[in-house]
Every structure is written in structure tokens, then in C-alpha cells.
Amino acid sequence: MLAPTLSVVLAVILSIAGLLHALWGFGVTFPAANEQQLARMVVGKRGITKMPSMTACLFVAASLFAFAILSLVLGQHVQVPVSKWLVAAAGAAAAMAFMGRGILGVLPAFERALPEQPFLSLNRRFYSPLIILIGIGFALLTLALPYWSWRLGLLH
Template sequence: MTLLVLALTTILMLLAVLHIAWGIGFWFPLRDEAALARAVIGTPGRQDMPGAVACSLGASALMAAASFLWWAPGLPRDFALALTGAILAGRGVAAWLPAWRRRYPEEPFATLDRRLFGPLCLALGAGFWWLAV
């Protein structure tokens, strides 16, 4: 269990750092804002990344999810883990839904979503659920 908690925390914190970097204008890993927006957002015609506030909110949500992993055992922790797992799993499943694909069809996001983002969210969600039960 400890290894799972450490793995989930590490992944979530790395994703949070990535969101913070994007929020301050560091376009890793593509160095081109328009290309990065097409890769990680997927909205047709999108040429810019979200601003600092939106990226900070994303980073905060990821850090909050990571903090749930370290709460003392009990009902509040189990509820937070189960809810977070459901949200992550829902986002993961969305990668294969036609409605989601119509809303976010831009390449390379669509391909990355089905091959990387969706499976990662499903794996994170499964990890949270495993810890909740």
C-alpha cells in the first residue's frame, strides 16, 4: 500500500508541477504554445494555453488529490479517495466517448487522449479506489 501511495503522490505532484510551469509560460515539452495547446487541450482552433489562474486551479486540484492519500485512515479519507477515484475514472472513460471526441477533436490531443491521458486517468482512479476499500 505504501508503494501505491508513493507512486500516486509522485505522479500527481509531477502533473501539478507541469500545470504550474504552463501557468508561468513554460511550454514544456513542446516549447510552442499553439502546439502545446493542440496537444493537451484539443479544442478546435485553440492557439493559446489557459492562463495562470486556470493552470493554478488545475495544479491545486492535483495537489489536493495527492493530499487525500496522506489523510489518517477513516471514513473522510475513504470518501475522498473514492470520490477522487470516480472523478479520475470518469475522465479516463471520457477519452473513448463520441461526445467527448466531438468536443475535443484536435490532433494530436485526440490520439494522446486515447493512448496516454485516458489510460493514465483510469490507472490513477483505480489506485484511489483500491486504497478506498
């Protein structure tokens, strides 16, 4: 089946992103030469010179790690003692959140609000497309759940 493989791929991508955010929280500027360059690459806010606080970076890192775990739960690699419907709802919410951010990121209003380069070009070429794909991945994993598919009449 595709779902177990997709869930692992999503978990790896989200864990790498989480690790980067954690490192940034502790002051690592990879892949930029300094903090200002990094902030312009990953935040993109007009006139930004510093990265967000350690707390903000670690919050994003923890959120990304939680989504990585959710992808493993949806792929049935990890079992959690919660309702199957809660897992399905979390998967659907993750799909909508990621697809929403990805789509929002390519709208002209978003680009006018965050004019810094190189964020704009990185967002157009890499960030938003990847985020949309992550959202699609969560949607596919959610729809592939046996109990969800049965309820929708996709499985007999």
C-alpha cells in the first residue's frame, strides 16, 4: 500500500523541517551566512534583521515534530489511545492547514505583505509547493484510513 510509505516520507520531511527550526532557535544560521540573511530567507518580513525568538522557533519545531508523528499515526506505524475519528479529524485539519498555507503563499496579497528577498522567490519555488504537497499527503493519508474509507463508502 501507498499509505505506509507516504506517511514515512511525510514524517521524514516534517522532522527535517522541525530539526532546522530547532537549530535556528538555538542560534544556528544554516544555511545562511548570518542571522540577518537567515531571517530574510525564512521569515521574509519587510526590514527583518533578526530571527524570531528561541521560543517561537522551538514552538514551530515542536509543531512540525507533532505533525510528523501524526503522519506516522495516519500511516498506522504508531498507535495512539484516542478515537479513530479524532485521528481522522486531525488528519483532515492538517491537510487543510498545510494546503491553506501553501495556497495562501502564492496569492498576490501574500506576496505584497512579505516583500523581502530571497524569501519571495524561495516561497514561490520551494516553500509553498512543498507545503501544498504535504497537505495533499495528509489528505491522502486521511482518506486511506480503513475506518474513514468504509464510512465514506470507498471500501465495501
